[in-house]
Amino acid sequence: MANATTRSFLQVAATEEATPPLRVVQIEGLAINNTTKFLKELFCTYLIQVILKIIKHCKEFSPALVTGQLLGLDVGSVLEVTNCFPFPIREEDEEIEAEGANYQLEMMRCLREVNVDNNTVGWYQSTLFGSFQTVELIETFMNYQENIRRCVCIIYDPSRSNQGVLALKALKLSDSFMELYRHNNFTGEKLREKNLSWVDIFEEIPIKVSNSALISAFMTELEADTPVKQCDYERLQLSTSPFLERNVEFLIECMDDLSMEQQKFQFYYRNLSRQQAQQQAWLQKRRAENMARKNAGEEPLPEEDPTNPVFKPIPEPSRLDSFLITNQIANYCNQVNGVAGQSFSRLYLMKALHEK
Amino acid sequence: MASNEQTVLQFVPSATSVSARVHPLVIFNICDCYVRRPDQADRIIGTLLGSVLPDGTVDVRNAYAVPHNESSDQVALDIDYHHNMLSSHQKVNPKEVIVGWFSTGFGVTGGSALIHEFYSREVTTPVHLTVDTGFKNGETNIKAFVTNNLSLGDQQLAAQFQEIPLDLRMLEAERIGYDLLKPTNVDKLPNDLEGMEASMERLLALIDDAYKYVDDVVEGRIAPDSKVGRFILDTVASLPKLSPQAFDKLVNDNLQDQLLLLYLSSITRTQLGLAEKLNTAAQII
Numbered sequence: 001m002a003n004a005t006t007r008s009f010l011q012v013a014a015t016e017e018a019t020p021p022l023r024v025v026q027i028e029g030l031a032i033n034n035t036t037k038f039l040k041e042l043f044c045t046y047l048i049q050v051i052l053k054i055i056k057h058c059k060e061f062s063p064a065l066v067t068g069q070l071l072g073l074d075v076g077s078v079l080e081v082t083n084c085f086p087f088p089i090r091e092e093d094e095e096i097e098a099e100g101a102n103y104q105l106e107m108m109r110c111l112r113e114v115n116v117d118n119n120t121v122g123w124y125q126s127t128l129f130g131s132f133q134t135v136e137l138i139e140t141f142m143n144y145q146e147n148i149r150r151c152v153c154i155i156y157d158p159s160r161s162n163q164g165v166l167a168l169k170a171l172k173l174s175d176s177f178m179e180l181y182r183h184n185n186f187t188g189e190k191l192r193e194k195n196l197s198w199v200d201i202f203e204e205i206p207i208k209v210s211n212s213a214l215i216s217a218f219m220t221e222l223e224a225d226t227p228v229k230q231c232d233y234e235r236l237q238l239s240t241s242p243f244l245e246r247n248v249e250f251l252i253e254c255m256d257d258l259s260m261e262q263q264k265f266q267f268y269y270r271n272l273s274r275q276q277a278q279q280q281a282w283l284q285k286r287r288a289e290n291m292a293r294k295n296a297g298e299e300p301l302p303e304e305d306p307t308n309p310v311f312k313p314i315p316e317p318s319r320l321d322s323f324l325i326t327n328q329i330a331n332y333c334n335q336v337n338g339v340a341g342q343s344f345s346r347l348y349l350m351k352a353l354h355e356k
Numbered sequence: 357m358a359s360n361e362q363t364v365l366q367f368v369p370s371a372t373s374v375s376a377r378v379h380p381l382v383i384f385n386i387c388d389c390y391v392r393r394p395d396q397a398d399r400i401i402g403t404l405l406g407s408v409l410p411d412g413t414v415d416v417r418n419a420y421a422v423p424h425n426e427s428s429d430q431v432a433l434d435i436d437y438h439h440n441m442l443s444s445h446q447k448v449n450p451k452e453v454i455v456g457w458f459s460t461g462f463g464v465t466g467g468s469a470l471i472h473e474f475y476s477r478e479v480t481t482p483v484h485l486t487v488d489t490g491f492k493n494g495e496t497n498i499k500a501f502v503t504n505n506l507s508l509g510d511q512q513l514a515a516q517f518q519e520i521p522l523d524l525r526m527l528e529a530e531r532i533g534y535d536l537l538k539p540t541n542v543d544k545l546p547n548d549l550e551g552m553e554a555s556m557e558r559l560l561a562l563i564d565d566a567y568k569y570v571d572d573v574v575e576g577r578i579a580p581d582s583k584v585g586r587f588i589l590d591t592v593a594s595l596p597k598l599s600p601q602a603f604d605k606l607v608n609d610n611l612q613d614q615l616l617l618l619y620l621s622s623i624t625r626t627q628l629g630l631a632e633k634l635n636t637a638a639q640i641i
Contacts, residue, residue, distance in 0.1 A: 049384035056381055056417070060449065083388075088447040107444050113437060114421045115392040166551075197632055214387045214489060221496035222383075222524055236555055244617060251624070262631075326628055333621035340614040340621075342552050347614075349556065351607050354595070 049215070050084050051168065054156050057086040058126035062158040064089060067125040069104065070154065073117050079150055083116045084124060120147070124154035129243075129250055130167075130335055133202070133327045135320070141173050142181060152205060159243070160335075170205040177201050187316045198326040240343045244336060251332040254325050261322040271314050279311065376414040376483050376500040377523040379406075382458070383487065383498070389421035390460050390489045398426070401459040401471060403438060404485060405445060405452040413523075414455050414483050414500075418445065424471075431467045433474060456483030462492045464501060464517045472503055472515065484517065498524065 050070070057066055068086040072079065085107050087100065112118045122144060125132070132155050144151040153171045160167035173181075176194050191197075211219075283303065290300040382404065393400045402421035409415050420441050425432040445452060457475045459468065463486055475482035481502055488497035500522040503515040566588060572578040573585075598606070 049381065049388050052381045052384055056379065057448075086448045103444060103447055106440060110437060110441050110444065113423055113434075114389060115394065198628075212387060212391055214391060215384055217491065218383055218387060218496055236559065241613075248617065248620075251621075255624075326632065329624060330628060333625050336617050336621040338549075340618050341549065343614055344611070345552055345556065347607055347610055349559075351603075354598075354603055 050081055051209070053084055053086075054124050054154060054168075055158075055161070058124075058156045059158045059161070061089065062126065063128055065126050065128070067123055069120055070122045070124055070152070071108075071111065071117055071119060072121040073119060074121060074148075074150055079121055079152060080117075081121055081152070081154075083111065085111065120144070120151075122148075122151040122153055124156060127155050127157050128159050129246055130155075130157055130160070130331045131250060131328060133324045133331065135324065138173065138181060138201075138324075142178065145173075145178065159246075168207060170207050171202050172205060174200050174203050181320075184318075187319070191319060198323040198330070201323060201327060236346065236349075240339050244339055247332050247336050247339070251329060251336070254329045254332065258322060258325045258329065261317075261325060264317050265322075268314065268317055275314060282308065374412050374414060374481070374483075374502060375521040375523060376416060376485070377409075378485070378498070378500075379415075379417045382416050382419045382485075385419045386421075386458055386460065386487050387489065390487075393421075394423075399459055399461045400424075401433075401457060403442065403454055403475075404456045404458055404483065405442075406455045407451060407453060408455065416455055416483070416485065418449075418452055419458055420445070426467050431470045433471065435474075454479045454482070456485065458485040458487060460487050460489045462486070462488045462490065462497060463499065468517070469515055472517075476503075483520070485522075498522065 054068065057068055066086060066089060068084050070081045071083040071085070072081040074080075088103060108118045123140065125137075137153070141151070141153060144153075151172070155169045155171060157167035157169075174196075176196055177200060180190060180194060180196065286301060286303055290303075293300055386400075386402070389400050389402065400421050401424055402419055404416045405418040405420075406414065406416040422438045422441070423434045442454065454475070456479070457471060459465075459471070464484070468484065472482060472484055475484075484501040484503075486497070486499050486501070491497075500520050501517040502520055503517055505515055569578070569584065570588065573580045
C-alpha cells in the first residue's frame with residue numbers, strides 16, 4: 001500500500017492537469033472492456049489468466065466471500081489488468097490485519113521479482129446472488145480511489161456460474177456519486193440538485209478479454225474434441241428453482257429493509273411537520289405578544305429565538321441506504337428475469353423434444 | 357542413465373501408478389511467467405501447488421515461478437523467494453501444498469535432476485511438469501514425470517524420470533468456454549442468453565447428427581455400430597415416460613411459476629421507479 005500511496009501522489013500530480021478518459025481495462029488473458037455511459041468511456045482489458053485466478057479463488061472458498069487485489073498497468077486511456085493475487089480470509093483482529101498488510105507488500109514484492117506489473121489497479125471480490133451493493137463496497141472503493149485515480153472493482157458470482165454463465169462484472173462508482181459521498185451529503189435536496197438516482201451509483205464497465213498468443217496456441221491445441229462442453233451441460237440444467245428461490249428470499253429481505261427505511265423517512269417527515277406546526281404556533285404567540293407590547297409602548301421581542309428547541313433543525317436521514325437497497329432489489333429483479341427467461345427456453349426445448 | 361550394469365542395480369518402481377491432473381490456471385500461469393521471463397533466461401521453473409487426491413492422483417491447482425540461474429553444470433534457485441511465496445500462498449489456502457515443480461522446455465534436461473532433488477526434500481514424490489512453450493514438434497507437449505531411484509547397494513546412482521499419465525481435460529476452462537480462451541482478443545463477454553443460444557445450437561446440431569446417423573444406418577449407407585446404437589437407445593430411454601397430460605401439466609405449471617416470478621419482478625421494478633420519483637420530488641414543503 002505504501003508504495004501505492006507514494007506513486008499515487010506522483011500520479012495525481014501528473015494527472016491533475018489532464019486525465020485522459022479511461023477507455024480500456026485490459027485483463028491479461030482476459031480483457032474486460034468497460035464503457036460508461038458517462039462523459040468518458042472506460043475500457044478495461046483483462047488477461048484470461050486473471051479471470052481464471054479470480055474464478056478459482058472465489059469458487060474454492062464459496063460460499064465464504066473473498067477478496068483479492070488486481071494488478072496491472074494504466075496506459076493512457078487503457079487500464080490493463082495483468083495479474084491479481086488473493087487476500088487471505090479476513091478476521092476481526094487487529095494483529096491479523098497488520099499481518100494482512102504485510103502479506104500484501106510481500107506478495108507485491110515477490111511478484112515484482114518475476115517481472116509482474118505491480119501497480120494496484122483495483123480489487124475483486126466474490127458475491128452471492130449478486131448481493132454486493134453494500135456500504136462496505138463503497139467505502140473500499142473510496143479508499144482505493146484515494147490512492148489510485150482509476151480503479152475498478154471486479155465482482156464474481158460463483159453461485160450463478162454453476163449455471164453455465166460467466167457472472168463477471170466490472171464496476172466503478174460514478175463520479176457524481178463519489179462527489180456526494182465525499183461530502184456525505186445524501187439529503188433529498190442535494191440528490192435532486194445533482195439529479196442522481198439509484199441507477200447512477202454504480203457504473204458497469206463492459207469487459208474486454210485479451211490473450212497472449214502463446215496461451216491462445218495452447219488452448220487451441222488442448223480444446224477437447226467432444227462437441228458438448230461442461231458449460232452446455234450446466235446451461236441446459238432444468239432445475240433453476242433453488243436459485244430462483246434464494247433470489248426471491250433475498251428480494252423479500254430487501255423489501256423488508258426498504259420498508260424500514262421508508263418508515264424512517266415517514267418518521268422524519270412527521271417530526272418535521274410537527275416541528276413546523278410548533279414553529280408556527282410559537283411565531284403566532286410571539287406576534288400576538290409583540291402586538292400587545294407595541295400597544296403598551298414597549299420594545300418588540302425578536303421574532304427568532306435560536307435557543308428555543310423548536311427551531312433546532314432535525315437531521316434528515318441519509319438516503320444512501322435506501323439507494324443501495326433499491327439497487328439491490330433491482331439487481332435481484334434482473335436476475336430473476338434473466339433466469340426465468342432462460343428457463344423458458346429450456347422448458348420449450350424440453351417440450352419440443354418430448355413431442356418428437 | 358545408470359552406467360554400471362554388472363552389479364546389483366536396484367530399480368525401485370514407484371509405489372503406486374500415479375497420475376496427474378492439471379488445472380488450466382497452471383498452464384496459463386506458466387505461459388504468463390514465460391512471457392515475462394528475464395532477458396537472458398532460456399526457461400523458467402517454479403513450484404506447483406495442489407493436493408494428492410485419495411486415489412493417488414496428483415491434483416495440480418496452482419503454480420508460481422521461482423527465479424533461478426542456470427549454467428552448464430549448476431543450478432541456483434532462489435530458495436528464499438520460494439519459501440516466501442509458499443508461505444504467502446498458504447496463508448490464502450492452507451490446503452494447497454507443494455506437489456512438485458514445473459519447467460518450460462521440451463522434456464527433461466540435465467539440470468532438472470538437481471532441481472528435482474531439491475523438491476524431493478520438500479515433498480516425498482514431487483511431480484515434474486514440463487510445458488513446451490516453444491512448440492518444438494509443432495504441437496503441444498505438456499508432460500508430467502516422477503522419478504524412480506536407481507541405486508547400487510546403498511549408493512544412490514541416479515534418478516530416472518518416468519512419465520506419468522496427465523489429465524488435461526480442463527473442466528474449469530470449459531466452464532468459461534473456449535470461445536473466450538482461444539482468440540487473442542474478445543471484445544465482449546457473452547451474456548446469459550447468448551450462451552444459452554450457443555448451447556441450444558450445439559444441442560440441435562448433435563440431434564441432427566444422431567438423426568443422420570440413424571437414417572444412414574437404416575438405409576444401409578453406413579455400417580451399423582452396436583456401441584453407438586446402445587448409446588442412442590440409452591439416451592432415448594433416459595427420457596422419463598410420462599403421459600402427455602402429465603407432461604403438459606408439468607411444463608405448464610413450471611411455465612406459470614416462472615411467469616409469476618417475472619410478473620413479480622416487473623411489479624417490483626415499477627414500484628421502485630415510482631418510489632424513487634416520490635422520494636426525491638415530494639420534499640418540497
